[in-house]
């Protein structure tokens with residue numbers, strides 16, 4: 001379970017932690033946006049800056065090589081400390097690089113996007129994309145601490161805020177029926193982000209503490225991701241890539257459709273979920289020729305067993321079930337449903 005600290009004085013809080021931690025050298029990993037918008041909110045001294053390119057398409061082993069090269073150039077030893085200042089890409093990749101450098105040095109996450117604050121910075125899943133497959137190379141390792149301050153959201157573009165909101169929707173759909181009723185009736189622009197972040201972190205931490213290495217229950221945090229990751233990967237290198245949360249939102253519609261087809265949820269529930277998602281996200285038409293490509297991408301999902309594509313389905317709002325084998329036929333029907341929402 002991650003050690004999450006909520007603060008409204010991020011700089012002070014970080015300095016307090018650094019003052020009480022022994023380390024030989026300090027590195028801060030940023031991308032061009034967090035360099036501009038987030039680093040100025042900290043007054044940390046004596047650190048080496050490692051700047052990478054922003055965005056999912058740089059979540060690769062090549063960027064890891066660059067980070068490992070920098071740590072080596074700066075002569076980091078095993079007592080070095082890394083701060084990941086950024087969204088989920090920096091958190092996943094910076095944590096992976098730290099955890100593998102000289103067999104592992106410590107890292108602190110300072111998530112600066114809604115998505116990273118509600119989901120990615122918590123739970124210890126680290127890694128990078130590989131050969132077009134999401135998070136294909138990685139490991140589990142916990143940060144020393146996760147420092148969350150909603151002040152970072154002030155500079156976050158609206159589409160990135162909405163991307164993070166998809167994981168909030170997910171947390172409610174898998175675990176919180178009452179919360180969903182409130183959330184789905186609220187105006188997006190009047191949501192209290194700090195409360196939302198705290199609630200999502202609580203849900204995620206509860207699940208992760210029961211099953212840190214995803215041998216069972218933790219798989220429910222992957223609702224929407226079997227189809228969603230395939231959609232995200234497929235569009236990543238096109239002119240119209242989707243953000244992670246945007247793809248997961250579409251994946252949640254598809255996986256809800258499969259749940260409906262199996263009489264696990266009613267038509268009304270499917271409509272309610274689809275309506276809420278389509279109100280917040282621009283839906284994408286996926287050409288039928290691409291269905292087969294998506295199915296092949298799903299063939300590499302980390303939840304699968306040797307012969308089946310496995311997904312998380314809903315029994316009702318607030319209750320999810322994992323290890324459900326999904327067929328190609330019902331997946332294509334779900335994609336077809338998505339195309340006609």
Ligand SMILES: NC(=O)c1ccc[n+]([C@@H]2O[C@H](COP(=O)([O-])OP(=O)(O)OC[C@H]3O[C@@H](n4cnc5c(N)ncnc54)[C@H](O)[C@@H]3O)[C@@H](O)[C@H]2O)c1
Pocket residue numbers: 031032033034037038054055056059086087088089090092112113114115116119120121122123124125126134135152153154155156157160163164167243244245
């Ligand atoms: N490890 C996990 O449990 C977990 C959970 C969910 C998602 N993820 C991963 O997280 C990644 C997505 O994370 P993300 O949505 O944060 O993407 P991201 O890290 O690419 O950040 C989104 C964009 O926002 C910019 N940005 C960051 N903070 C900003 C700020 N405060 N102001 C202005 N701009 C800012 C970034 O530079 C980037 O361009 C995906 O790779 C996904 O697979 C991991």
Ligand SMILES: O=C(O)C(=O)C[C@@H](O)[C@H](O)[C@H](O)COP(=O)(O)O
Pocket residue numbers: 119123125134135167214218219221222225302
């Ligand atoms: O923490 C988890 O467990 C999750 O599944 C959270 C997801 O939102 C996240 O996108 C995660 O990185 C997906 O994991 P993966 O194992 O399918 O790559």
Ligand SMILES: [Zn+2]
Pocket residue numbers: 119167225244248
């Ligand atoms: Zn996700």
